[in-house]
Amino acid sequence: MTTTSPETGGHPGAPSPPGLAGGPGDMTAPGVRVRDLVVVYRTPLGELPALGGVSLTIEPGTITGIVGESGSGKSTLALSLLNAVQPPGRISAGSVEIDGLGNVLELGGDDLRQARGRHLGYVFQAAQNSLNPLKTVGKQLLDLGRSHGADDPRALVRDARSLLERMGLDGARVLDSHQHQLSGGMRQRVGIMLALVLNAQLVILDEPTTALDMITQATILRIVREVHKERGLTTLMVTHDIGVAAEVTDRLAVMYGGRVVEHGPTMDVIGAPSHPYTQGLIRAIPRLSGDTAEARALPGRPPTLGTLPAGGCVFRERCPLRMDVCETVEPPPVLVDRRTVACHAVAGARQERVVREERVVREQERVGREEERA
Structure with missing residues (x-):
């Protein structure tokens, strides 16, 4: 089920309207701080790490993208923000601090369910996976509200219909439909509606445009931008x-x-791009103009759980x-031109640049002293 939030402030349990009545000024966009997060999966070879000590700060009010090849850990990281990693996986170390919630990894039971419901919204990669094939969208919406x-089901339905219509759908028809009566793009928009209708403050979208045609993809991206800005997410x-x-x-x-x-x-x-992997991803993008032969695939294959090296880069x-x-030696992240990069080669080049700059400064100071004495 898609998780949502009726909360309008930064504190769980605060009173709030049941639907979209609250505007951006009524909500506080939370910041997220992931520190040293380790997620492992149980396999015949033992527990293998899917996330190996991830640290990431998501600033309040921003849209942050997570990119990488399949198997890089993107979806595992996203699910960890909800403390929703399922067996045979488990979160074995680290913390996920979300403003207004604290460390989500310390929550459990009803507290965790309420935290997901009142603070976090999640749009799944396969939209049909968040919909019950035996119930209409409207019935699932009411279940979610209950x-x-x-406390006002009519307002909830009214707000859901309004949001669906903003996304170019017939709200009443969609709410009265089962998932098999909706196209992939329509189901994806239903997923976004369910994640927003109770005023989620932190919204996580897992591959929201996968398998959609270009027109529908453009519509989804426009909706994401508009709703993010309007609701201060x-x-x-x-x-x-x-x-x-x-x-x-x-x-x-x-x-x-x-x-x-x-x-x-x-x-x-x-x-x-500074990291050689980022550079490779950029080079692999197909060109529609210019020298189309410039696009080059990354050599080799991404690692699996069983082939990840135990140490080093x-x-x-x-x-x-x-x-x-x-x-x-695993490369630590270093600050390079307003970004962090985990690469020994980049760190070495940065250190060489710093040394050169220090030499230039010292030489300028020496020349200045000599001119003063002269």
């Missing part, structure tokens, strides 16, 4: 499509092998900048 204490978008990320997001985190390898302003990351087998230190 489970989260909405914090939004996390998981996508494999860098073009989608460039269209919508403010900040971009690039994941590989269960690690965040680069994170910063979207246009900085896409326009001048997870990208080293495919990296053109591979060094001896990459074999044994």
